[in-house]
Amino acid sequence: MRKAAHAMGQHRRTARRWRLPLGLRFTLALAMVPLLVLPLVGLRFTEVMTELARNERLENQAQAARNLAASLHERRDLFELGAAAGDRRAGAEPLPVELLADVVVDHDAGEWLEVPGRALPMRAPEGTIASVMRVRLAAARSQERPGRFYLLVDADDERLVLPEIRDGRRLAGDELIVEHGLHADSMRPLHVQPQERPGGWIAEIAFETEPALLRVRITDVDYLGSRRVEGEADSGLLAPVRPVAAPTHNDRRPALWADAVRGLARASGRVSVFDAAGALLAQSGRVSGDPPPADEWQSRLARRLLAATLSLRPERFLDDSEPGAMPAVPPLTRALSGLPAQQAERISAQAGLPAWMLTSAQPLWVGDRVVGALVLEENTGSRLGVAREAIERLALLTAAAMVATALALLAVGSVTVARVVRLRRQAEQAIDSRGRVVGGIRAPLFRDEIGALAESHANVLERLRQHQQYVGNLRGRLMHELRTPIMVVRSSLDNLAAEADPQRQEAYLARARDGAQRLERIVASMGEASSLEAMLAQSTLEPVDLAALLNACADGYRSAFGSRAFEVDCSVGEAPCPVVPEAIVQALDKLVSNAVDFAAPGSPIVLSLRRDDEANATGADRWVFSVGNQGP
Known part of the structure; x- marks a missing residue:
């Protein structure tokens, strides 16, 4: 009894076990989740193809820079007055400076779009690369306000965390410190308060007079509450590149440089020539910015879809150096050291297509001395207009296909669920509470x-x-x-x-x-x-010839009941069918025994076998045995 009660209780607990109520619609929705990976795969493929095109373009640019530099080698007349490097700041890297019509300190990077930037890799406290933040520096001079100097610090960050004082204790926050001065040992720190923007923060700093040296330091903290330091950046000493000096009356170089610049103007992008001290001697061309996006609703919708797709994955950090390695040396600095250099800096992404600032620098030689450097710059974003439109159209078509697929699957799921529910209701209503069959199931429309x-x-x-x-x-x-x-x-x-x-x-x-x-x-x-x-x-069914079985039984009955006449009525030659032969023989025995008892004397007993013409649901043949006799 105890074992039976225990088994019954265990059965009830098993029957009451909770089951996850997963419907067919929810299962189909889960099955459609892998479809969300397809846009990411497509964008990743596009990025890889763009990177391959970037590498090829960078090689072509490096070859063009070598060809242009070859025309400036051994030109003592061009570098006669600027060959000495004594004016160059020891340990400072040149900082390219763009000349803009005017700069307004409004914390808007609109006028800085075509200004080449310098990336600052973030370092975690342990020395590894911090992948949560990307910083870009840019410098410019204003034509409307000569002598003024502007610095842009633009950062892609999860959130701007401001320092604050809570309960009498100062809590750390994101910090931006810009040091400036004439000498490295007498620089003054300037604490700058960044302004938050979508996706990061921005800071514009204006200097009344152009500093000789600059240094930018950034500290990024965790915004989740711990406020621990997640990354730090240090630009090192930067020396803004001096503009082209005004020609003097006896200086022959302007005329010579005018001829050289006409040869440099054939290059794609912007060509700049610097002397050994990092001063700008000549410049030709311009760095074209990204073309403005279309303003149609289709383009806006495509850009929103692509932005939502890109938000599903973490943004890759643009610095490809190894953890703990030193930041990459700018191409201009390497070229002034006598080494050719190339750099591809990712500056933006248009409709999922990354745009790079490609820079190739070549040293200029006079004898065995580096007298300057030639720098060739190009923005690949200027070439992405047609590709961006194609990606936007592809994004819309992909979104439409995914929506149509989802709706089709949901429609199929809804129809299937409705049919299953209808079948269940018909089955439940076909049998009443007392187990009697009171209804039926309608014939289905679909096979x-x-x-x-x-x-x-x-x-x-x-x-x-x-x-x-x-x-x-x-x-x-x-x-x-x-x-x-x-x-x-x-x-x-x-x-x-x-x-x-x-x-x-x-x-x-x-x-x-x-x-x-x-x-x-x-x-x-x-x-x-x-x-x-x-x-x-x-019993198990055996394939038996029913006609032969009937004839064999008739022969046995003639021997057992000699006084009776037995006839066989079987028009078919063979009647194969899977049956239980013992049960058929037993049934025939009882029927024949009854017929022998009640048949009139002298009348025959007829054993017959015929095919049943009534339709069978299984499609198999049905056979009917019968025993006939004439009663008294």
């Missing part, structure tokens, strides 16, 4: 798996209805068969109790025995029927 399931349910219900009718008819048959022998036994017993004559009592007892024997035969027949059903359920 698919769900339609086959509906047909299977309909067949099951039809068999249940037939069994229910059989059980209902069995009750009436039993009452009809049992009523007569019961009445015979009862009346015989009543008469026996009232009769005193021994002979008549013996007659009533015989009648009672006949009624009891009839009841016994009915019970035995019911047992045999139950045994036959059990045997059919446990």
